[in-house]
Amino acid sequence: MSTDAPSSSDIQPGAYQYGFHDSTEFYSFKSRKGLDEEIVSQISAMKQEPEWMRDFRLQSLQIFESRPMPDWGGDLGELDFNDIYYYMKAAAEQGRSWDDVPDDIRKTYDRLGIPEAEKKYLAGVKAQYESEVVYGSLREDLEKQGVIFTDTDSALRDHPELFREYFGTVIPSGDNKFAALNSAVWSGGSFIYVPKGVAIDFPLQAYFRINSQNMGQFERTLIIVDEGASVHYVEGCTAPTYSSDSLHSAVVEIIVKRGARCRYTTIQNWSNNVYNLVTKRAMVMADGLMEWIDGNLGSRLTMKYPAIWLMEPGARGETLSIAFAGESQHQDAGAKMVHCAPNTSSRIISKSISRGGGRSSYRGLVKVQKNAENCRSNVVCDALILDSESRSDTYPYIEVEEENVAIEHEASVSRIAEEQLFYLMSRGMSEAEASAMIVTGFVEPLVKELPMEYAVELNRLIELQMEGSVG
Amino acid sequence: MSSVLKVSDLHVSVGETPILKGVNLEIGQGEIHALMGPNGSGKSTLAYALAGHPNYSVTGGTIEVDGVNITEMEADERARLGMFLAFQYPVVIPGVKVADFLRHAVTNVRNPDRKEGEGLIGMREFRKELRSRMTELGMDHEFARRYLNDGFSGGEKKRMEILQLAMLQPRFAILDETDSGLDSDAVRVVSEGLARLSGPQMGVLIITHHERLLEFNTPQFTHVMLGGRIVETGDAALANELHSNGYAEVRKRHPQAAAEEAAAEEALA
Ligand SMILES: Nc1ncnc2c1ncn2[C@@H]1O[C@H](COP(=O)(O)OP(=O)(O)OP(=O)(O)O)[C@@H](O)[C@H]1O
Ligand SMILES: [Mg+2]
Helix, strand or coil, rough: CCCCCCCHHHHCCCCCCCCCCCCCCCCCCCCCEECCCCHHHHHHHHHCCCCCHHHHHHHHHHHHHCCCCCCCCCCCCCCCCCCCCEEEECCCCCCHHHHCCCHHHHHHHHHHHHHHHHHCCCCEEEECCCCCCEEEEECCCHHHHCCCEEEEEHHHHHHHHHHHHHHHCCCCCCCHHHCCCCHCCCCCCEEEEEECCCCCCCCHHHEECCCCCCCCCCCEEEEEEEEEEEEEEEEECCCCCCCCEECCCCCCEECCCCCCCHHHHHEEEECCCEEEEEEEEEEEECCCCCEEEEEEECCCEECCCCEEEEEECCCCCEEEEEEECCCEEEEEEEEEEEECCCCCCCEEEEEECCCEEEEEEEEEEEEECCCCEEEEEEEEEEEEEEECCEEEEEEEEEECCCEEHHHHHHEEEECHHHHHHHHHCCCCCHHHHHHHHHHHHHHHHHHHCCCCCCCHHHHHHHHHHHHCCCC | CCEEEEEEEEEEEEEEEEEEEEEEEEEECCCCCEEEEECCHHHHHHHHHCCCCCCCEEEEEEEEEEECCCCCHHHHHHHCCCCEEEEECCCCCCCCCCHHHHHHHHHHHHHCCCCCCCCCHHHHHHHHHHHHHHHHHCCHHHHCCCCCCCCHHHHHHHHHHHHHHHHHCCCCEECCCCCCCCHHHHHHHHHHHEEEEEEHCCCCEEEEECHHHHHHHCEEEEEEEECCCEEEEHHHHHHHHHHHHHHHHHHHCHHHHHHHHHHHHHHHH
């Protein structure tokens, strides 16, 4: 972490460590609150986009307006679309070195430990602050091999053909209300292209930070892994603690071509006032492999079901997700696997923890289309409930149109057993330490799939969530 | 000064049901006590109550260590004071590695004033110590990396309890049927291990239905529990007598406790 310790005045009380915020006075552009054609056109004009993109945005806005709010999942009743800033630009330009990033913003990333992590174990970094990416880097040797790792706005400008070929093909605007919203006002996000046969050895990381109150962050990520190539992309997210709500509604589209691999690791740690409504989907071609590793901590409401469409024979998909629902939080998370071709296989492992009145739900879909024979799918979801005020639900949907398939589903719910607590306490552990240890053990089978640094980070975040959990 | 664990007129209930009805017991550091008694007489209940299990509520009497009343203390505070219970049924903690668990436990027990989040004892010295204790108990070092009691056989779990005892070096150790479920080689290893570990610094209460553990660890005192009370106390000879003759004679000598025992069983049926 940074040596530049935050002062006590800008850290909010409570366990959420990233609750500090910076002044917004220095911002170079801030749209007015609310959403209409004028705002959307203004965003497009600010970005000097081609006409097709402006039209795409305006069309998406219409779709967004025509769709009803989802009446399932979590409670969206208090989300007021007119009380949100849809676009804010904090820095005039994107930096190639941290020295180019405005001081106030750089300090934030220092506190989050990003520049340090970059030096140690990352092949490239993007840092998005509000609506725009403020910093970007990519290791030189990868750039030489033709790897593209840039923000999505720059990709539209600098790689227009590649961009247009894939953009919106995995998740069309009409997919759902929030995908339409993102399509109308998207800004920033990561664009990655890995050329045929190139294996990137270290992770590429993006870091998303919301700073302002009532801010909406709508990044748009597009990843194309060409035949036989591989990449591991990691994203982290934080926001300050405010009394009124912010909205994070991202769209992530991934194309995994024949024999390619993509692993996408998310560790989200939003403050309690963020609505986190994200659409993520990957299409996997023959013998390709897509893995979503999804850690959801914090937020007021998260609705997120990373999907994998197994398009061609031999494609594989795997989703590992951990959700932690603390006080006044609802994690409605899960996964979707759609088997469109024979001999495809998928696995979903989901672990959720609820405490302090938090609520977690697993919502998952396994779908096997007609003629997709010889598919295998295995779903395991375990929930751990730490106290009697907290809650956990499971909504597994299985739709199978083919007979010759093997689908397994196991679900378990456990409460922290008094006997486990007593056993650990009788060995000198306090009640808090003992329950933290039980929780850490509960997620261990998932955490050990993560690279070392992220495993440590996730364990630390869980410990923070557990702090003060027993009185 | 030598420490004393003193139990005076202890009454313990589980839920609404009284189980212990006035237990008196005094164990000095360096002493070995055997606690025997028929199934259901309350031996494990006493062990849990001494260790501070929240479901075993003390409705009367006291537990003291060197004059300090620990009756109301949480289990972790008692552990830090030097109390240890080897469980009759050790608990599985999935996903928690033996070594990580023990490093936390050892740190807390050796530094009773440690605040949460403060550093753990050094990794290298800890590992070294753990390995040599495992070797002494004939345990594969691989166990250090397994999840605590997860998938362990009955005997392996018992050995793990003794390993914890060896690492935590308590002042007072209660062994609840640590010898049951062990094959005869394992009983010997555990018995010898305990004999090595106890000595003048440790007071030991051995709850058992068998002779072997007591062969290597000769008790100075043998207590017999019946119907929630300690009805007789003798020396090693009493343990031998009970092993050969069972509890019929004891019941005859203590008709009132035997009657209460029968009544409690009736109530359950
Ligand atoms: N958690 C509990 N819930 C309900 N009853 C209990 C509980 N713990 C103990 N008891 C009851 O208390 C009585 C004493 O049980 P305890 O386990 O102390 O016996 P024990 O002497 O250890 O027997 P054993 O030799 O079989 O281990 C029994 O009747 C038992 O059913
Ligand atoms: Mg017992």
